[in-house]
Amino acid sequence: MKLPIIAYGDPVLKRKGIAIEKDYPDLQALIANMFETMYAAHGVGLAAPQIGLSIRLFVIDASPFADDEPTLNDFKKVFINAEMLDEHGEKWQFNEGCLSIPEIREDVSRYPDIRIHYFDENWTEHEESFTGLAARIVQHEYDHIEGKLFTEKLSPLRKAMIKSKLDAISRGQVDVEYKMKFPALKKKR
Numbered sequence: 001m002k003l004p005i006i007a008y009g010d011p012v013l014k015r016k017g018i019a020i021e022k023d024y025p026d027l028q029a030l031i032a033n034m035f036e037t038m039y040a041a042h043g044v045g046l047a048a049p050q051i052g053l054s055i056r057l058f059v060i061d062a063s064p065f066a067d068d069e070p071t072l073n074d075f076k077k078v079f080i081n082a083e084m085l086d087e088h089g090e091k092w093q094f095n096e097g098c099l100s101i102p103e104i105r106e107d108v109s110r111y112p113d114i115r116i117h118y119f120d121e122n123w124t125e126h127e128e129s130f131t132g133l134a135a136r137i138v139q140h141e142y143d144h145i146e147g148k149l150f151t152e153k154l155s156p157l158r159k160a161m162i163k164s165k166l167d168a169i170s171r172g173q174v175d176v177e178y179k180m181k182f183p184a185l186k187k188k189r
């Protein structure tokens, strides 16, 4: 089942997600729905706050990037209760987008190497290192469960330049091919 994606401006995107227990209701169905929603929107990652849930869960399928980075060919993963252990190296820029912020893409600076602790969909525990593009996608989704968006990492000038576009997204004034929930429209009802 495809779920509506929460648009920029909704407070749920700024809330830190809480850890979940093994008996979280219908977790496998939720994970399947998140993948379905992500694929339908042509995204490579989706975090629970983006479908309105303040929990520490995100899914990634980075295979669309396999042409540029062959190691991402089978990078399909579920991250439950992730905790970032370390980020290091020399920061690098990459043009990022976000399903909650359609039509905006900006260069974002991030560390190239990370180490993260998480559980997968079978509750198997992992402590793994990622680098480059894989690390970046994990960092972007991890930020979501920490209540952070990539737009907060931009320079004050870039922030000022995209502010009216961000406000327009909150009001639903954006052309988007997947289903979204817009905070400004919600309040009016």
Ligand SMILES: [Zn+2]
Pocket: 097, 098, 099, 100, 140, 144
């Ligand atoms: Zn995002």
